[in-house]
Amino acid sequence: MEKTEISKIADTIKGHLSGNKKILITGVSIDSRTTKKGDIFFAIKGENLDGHDFVKDAVFNGAAGIVVQSPKSKVRCPVIVIKDTVKGLQDLAKYYRNKFNVKVIGITGSNGKTTTKDILRAVLSQKTPVLSTQGNFNNHIGLPLTLFQLEKKHRYCVLEMGTNHKGEIACLCKISSPSVGIVTNIGTAHICNFGSLKNILKEKTELFNSLGSNGIAVMNNDDEFITSFAQNLKCKKITFGMKNKADVTACDISLKSESTTFSLQYPPEKRKEKIVLPVAGLFNVYNALAAASAAVTLGYSFNEIAAGIRNFVPPVCRMETINLKNGIVIVNDSYNANPTSMRLAIENFAKIFYNNRKILVLGDMLELGEMEIAEHKKIGEFIKTNNYADNVLTVGDLAKNITAQSGGVWFENKNKLSQYLKKNLKYGDAVFFKASRKIALEDVVNSLMTNTY
Numbered sequence: 001m002e003k004t005e006i007s008k009i010a011d012t013i014k015g016h017l018s019g020n021k022k023i024l025i026t027g028v029s030i031d032s033r034t035t036k037k038g039d040i041f042f043a044i045k046g047e048n049l050d051g052h053d054f055v056k057d058a059v060f061n062g063a064a065g066i067v068v069q070s071p072k073s074k075v076r077c078p079v080i081v082i083k084d085t086v087k088g089l090q091d092l093a094k095y096y097r098n099k100f101n102v103k104v105i106g107i108t109g110s111n112g113k114t115t116t117k118d119i120l121r122a123v124l125s126q127k128t129p130v131l132s133t134q135g136n137f138n139n140h141i142g143l144p145l146t147l148f149q150l151e152k153k154h155r156y157c158v159l160e161m162g163t164n165h166k167g168e169i170a171c172l173c174k175i176s177s178p179s180v181g182i183v184t185n186i187g188t189a190h191i192c193n194f195g196s197l198k199n200i201l202k203e204k205t206e207l208f209n210s211l212g213s214n215g216i217a218v219m220n221n222d223d224e225f226i227t228s229f230a231q232n233l234k235c236k237k238i239t240f241g242m243k244n245k246a247d248v249t250a251c252d253i254s255l256k257s258e259s260t261t262f263s264l265q266y267p268p269e270k271r272k273e274k275i276v277l278p279v280a281g282l283f284n285v286y287n288a289l290a291a292a293s294a295a296v297t298l299g300y301s302f303n304e305i306a307a308g309i310r311n312f313v314p315p316v317c318r319m320e321t322i323n324l325k326n327g328i329v330i331v332n333d334s335y336n337a338n339p340t341s342m343r344l345a346i347e348n349f350a351k352i353f354y355n356n357r358k359i360l361v362l363g364d365m366l367e368l369g370e371m372e373i374a375e376h377k378k379i380g381e382f383i384k385t386n387n388y389a390d391n392v393l394t395v396g397d398l399a400k401n402i403t404a405q406s407g408g409v410w411f412e413n414k415n416k417l418s419q420y421l422k423k424n425l426k427y428g429d430a431v432f433f434k435a436s437r438k439i440a441l442e443d444v445v446n447s448l449m450t451n452t453y
Contacts, residue, residue, distance in 0.1 A: 001027045001096065001148045006065045009040060010080045012095045013088035015067065019078030023064050028092070028148045030141065037062030040080075042089050043069070044141065051085070086141065093144030094175045097157075100150050102131075104176050105294055108161040108169055108204050109184030109220075111341045112287040113138070114315050115279070116184055117160045120291035123300060123308030128155040138162035143172050156298070161207065164190040164367065169203055173210035180297065181207040182218040182290050186225040187340030192369025201225045211235040218293045220286065221246040238297055240289035248293040250275075250285050255352050257329065258321045260285055264305065266296055273302035279314040280321060280331070281348040283341075317442050319345065322449065327427035329356070330448065333434045334441035337365045339375045343382055345434055350388040353430035360389040360408075361417070361444065363435025364396035373401050380405025393417060396439060414440075418447040 003024045010017035026038035032054035035041050041058035043051035043066060052072050059066065065078040067085055082088045097104070107117050121132040131154045137146050138160040146159060161172045186201050194200045205226070208217045213234055220226050221241035230237060239246040242253075251272070252263040262285055263272040277288050292305050300308075314320065317335035324330065331353075333345050342365060350358060360383065368375050380402040383389055392408030394400060395417050400410045411417040421444070425431065431448075435441040 001025070002099070002151075004096075006040065006078050006080070009065075009067075009092060013067070013080070013082055013091045015080035015082035015088060017078060017080050019065070021078070023078050025064055028089070028145065029058065029063070030089070030145070032057035032061060032063075035061040035063050038064050040065040040067060042067045042085050044085050044089070045069075089141065089144050090171070090175050093147045094177075097147045097150065097176055100152065100154065102150060102154050102157050103180065103298070104157045104159060104178040105180040105182065106159050106161050106173065106176065106178035106207050106210075107182045107184070107290075108163065108207050109182070110187030110189040110200065110204070110338065111344075112184040112283065112290070113160045113162065114335075115284060115318060116182060116287040116290045117158050118315060119277075119288055119309060119312045120182075120294055121158050122312040123291060123295045123305050124156050124158070124298070126304055126308050126311075127300075129153045130156045130158060132158040133160040136162075140168060140171055144175060147176060163203055164193050166194065166199070166203055169206040170210065173207060178207065178210060179212070179214070180216045180218065180294055181211050182294055183207060183220065183226055184287065184290055185220050185223045185340070187338055188368065188371070188375070189338040189340070190367045191371060192367045195369075197225060201229060205229050208233055208235065216294075216297045218290055218297070220290065222286075236297075238293050240286070240293045242285065242289075248289055248296060250289055253282065253285060255280065255282060255348065257331075257352050262288075264289075264292055264302060266292075266302070269302050271302070273306050275306050275309055277309055278312060280319045280352055281345065282351075283344045283348065284319065319348075322445070324448065326425075327429075328425050328448075329353070329430045330445060331430065331432045332442060332445045333432065334363075334439075334445065336437045337363070337434045338436075339365060339368070339379065342379055342434060346379075346383060346388050346432065347386070349430070349432045350386070356428055356430035357390045357426075358388070359391045359393065359421075359425070359429055359431045361393045361395075361421070361431060361433045361441065362399055362402055363394065363439035363441045364398040366398075366436040366438060372398055376401035377405050393420065395441075395444075396435070399435070414444050418444050421448060 007021040029035040029039040041063040215235040221239035240248040250262040320332040322330040383406040
């Protein structure tokens with residue numbers, strides 16, 4: 001963060017400042033453990049912890065100022081008192097973002113946000129410094145923290161925008177003012193909080209609504225929900241897809257265990273460009289098309305897009321292929337799961353490893369509300385009907401409903417699942433892992449990588 005007087009911060013967030021008004025702030029923190037010298041510490045009350053309880057720790061670690069809702073203890077640094085520290089953090093981020101002449105690209109959708117963001121960053125960063133979301137900092141607190149990393153050198157800022165409640169996308173757009181918006185797809189992720197796919201569509205497309213008349217909406221033309229919404233948009237549009245007519249398309253697709261190749265097409269280029277995407281899965285072609293579409297609107301050539309995609313480093317736990325020394329292949333897609341992503345990933349896994357004995361290791365898909373049991377049963381039926389696996393292993397109370405339909409074995413905990421795999425896996429097996437984030441199914445993957453069996 002560029003040096004900012006604490007008095008300016010107090011004015012921006014409409015807080016009452018006591019102490020030295022000339023102190024310069026050089027960073028923002030919400031975690032006392034990582035607070036550095038010169039940071040201003042925002043005390044935020046969370047579900048399990050209250051930042052107000054760690055104010056003294058933040059000051060001890062170098063905080064030059066603190067922002068609180070109610071001072072609990074005296075500290076030797078300036079204090080700003082404000083009604084809502086979360087809103088204060090967001091207001092400061094909005095102010096700070098507007099100091100920079102940077103083009104913000106917002107990315108949301110039910111699946112593929114992180115991969116699309118990482119591909120787009122790889123493409124754009126060939127020509128200029130790019131700031132992008134790190135880790136899972138994609139919510140109403142994480143996105144502001146990302147914006148505080150902006151510097152004058154940044155020409156683009158690629159922001160992942162997550163949501164699990166109504167109004168979050170509009171809030172994130174108000175803070176960041178995107179000029180390009182990508183909606184990857186509409187699916188059932190977090191449907192328990194939205195009630196219907198229609199409500200999810202309404203929430204995700206708030207990104208498009210936030211774009212001015214000069215903004216650009218990057219749209220998946222193969223997603224019927226998104227295309228139904230497109231007619232009312234006032235901003236510019238560019239579409240991508242593989243099934244329906246679109247501006248940016250892919251053909252000549254070849255799926256491999258650790259990569260995907262395809263030809264990128266965009267009529268103004270009047271040619272095809274061979275793309276080597278260093279991650280498996282047809283659905284990742286959609287992510288690459290979304291990123292390529294955004295890059296095209298920003299003036300990048302096909303050659304630059306192809307080179308950027310080649311340099312893309314896939315995120316861990318997302319269709320990550322791991323070849324064990326004993327001839328077993330693991331596909332670790334354990335980062336997260338919802339019914340849409342689960343079906344797509346299983347289908348692609350089965351197509352890629354059609355010659356191998358295929359074992360699916362699946363865990364609970366969370367935040368599905370009243371649909372949770374039915375959706376897990378549908379996954380089991382999907383596997384059985386299409387003969388996508390030689391064995392299905394599940395863990396978690398909800399995942400039990402998968403094996404109830406598909407056949408296979410259910411385990412009451414990950415330790416027993418790991419023990420079973422170590423005893424029964426053999427040379428040439430392909431093993432696929434996927435579950436919601438809270439299940440942490442990568443723990444089982446890590447146990448297999450110890451090579452102790």
